[in-house]
Amino acid sequence: MSPQPDIQAYFDSATNTVSYIVADPLTRECAVIDSVLDYDPKSGRTATRSADQIIRSVHERDLQTRWILETHAHADHLSAAQYLREALGGRVCIGEHIKSVQRLFGGVFNLEAGFRPDGSQFDHLFRDGETFAIGQFTVDVLHTPGHTPACVTYHIGDAAFVGDTLFMPDYGTARADFPGGDARTLYRSIQRVLALPPGTRLFMCHDYLPPGRTHFAWESTVAEQRRANIHVRLGATEDAFVHMRARRDVDLGMPALLLPAIQVNIRAGHLPPPEGNGVRYLKIPLNVL
Numbered sequence: 001m002s003p004q005p006d007i008q009a010y011f012d013s014a015t016n017t018v019s020y021i022v023a024d025p026l027t028r029e030c031a032v033i034d035s036v037l038d039y040d041p042k043s044g045r046t047a048t049r050s051a052d053q054i055i056r057s058v059h060e061r062d063l064q065t066r067w068i069l070e071t072h073a074h075a076d077h078l079s080a081a082q083y084l085r086e087a088l089g090g091r092v093c094i095g096e097h098i099k100s101v102q103r104l105f106g107g108v109f110n111l112e113a114g115f116r117p118d119g120s121q122f123d124h125l126f127r128d129g130e131t132f133a134i135g136q137f138t139v140d141v142l143h144t145p146g147h148t149p150a151c152v153t154y155h156i157g158d159a160a161f162v163g164d165t166l167f168m169p170d171y172g173t174a175r176a177d178f179p180g181g182d183a184r185t186l187y188r189s190i191q192r193v194l195a196l197p198p199g200t201r202l203f204m205c206h207d208y209l210p211p212g213r214t215h216f217a218w219e220s221t222v223a224e225q226r227r228a229n230i231h232v233r234l235g236a237t238e239d240a241f242v243h244m245r246a247r248r249d250v251d252l253g254m255p256a257l258l259l260p261a262i263q264v265n266i267r268a269g270h271l272p273p274p275e276g277n278g279v280r281y282l283k284i285p286l287n288v289l
Helices: 049-060 081-088 098-109 183-194 222-228 238-249 258-265
Strands: 006-012 017-023 029-033 038-040 045-047 064-069 091-095 124-126 131-134 137-143 152-156 159-161 201-203 219-221
Touching: 006 049, 006 201, 017 049, 017 159, 029 049, 029 131, 038 049, 049 081, 064 081, 064 131, 081 091, 098 258, 137 183, 183 222, 183 238, 219 222
Parallel strands: 029 064, 064 091, 091 124, 159 201
Antiparallel strands: 006 017, 017 029, 038 045, 131 137, 137 152, 152 159, 201 219
16 A cells, blocks of 8 residues: 555634645655734734644654645735744745736735745745655646636645645635636636546645534545535536636625735745834735725
8 A cells, every 4th residue: 555645734713724734654754735824904913823833743743844835825814934934944835827926916016126026935936747755755736727827736645735726525616706817727727636536635725614514624535526516526517617606706705814915925925024114014905906
């Protein structure tokens, strides 16, 4: 039997986000995927409770952090990538199409003159089809855009981390109405994920409780998604999916943390630089989005 990565999930109830430590039990090397920096929008305060939980676990398990991975530039939580990098080491990485997202939102926020939309804030940008290693495991990077242009899926052994591309089967799929999003592209990306072996475990970045379910969940399989996903199960056509997403997305409100989150996440988890008074500021563009 082939070895399987050791996967530990951390659910942040404030943002419904799931972060992961993915470790090779043989070499003790690990990656952290989709970390959360706590943020209170009422006070503008940040905190590190979620990230500190991951740091404690890495130390308690004597793991060596090689990678701090983002599946995309999240609109619903701030990334703790730089805080984790300082505490644990490792390289902060994302898909190469983050440059498109940076160009889109750099103009929206009129970011400082020193901000470059070239992905240089990250330690490495993955190409579609690129591979890297977590100990004995080879990780395949799949570009899976549609929710955002920069979304990637990390396929590690018998597991794949799909970001916001898919949710649990009873909740469906990601919205496609953000700048640069596209429902038809999303459908084709999902088909790429569902072409993985049926037993592949799929790990979601979020879970929201649909009617009839009382517990949070974030793991399914390719076979379960093919059979039961309410938006893309077998027989769901591309045109039907595009029509459904357009009808559904038009009624969705913007995520509560979109404006602060995007400003931090396109910077690879760096907070905006301090201004002349030493204070860092997040911008709120009026009547733009």
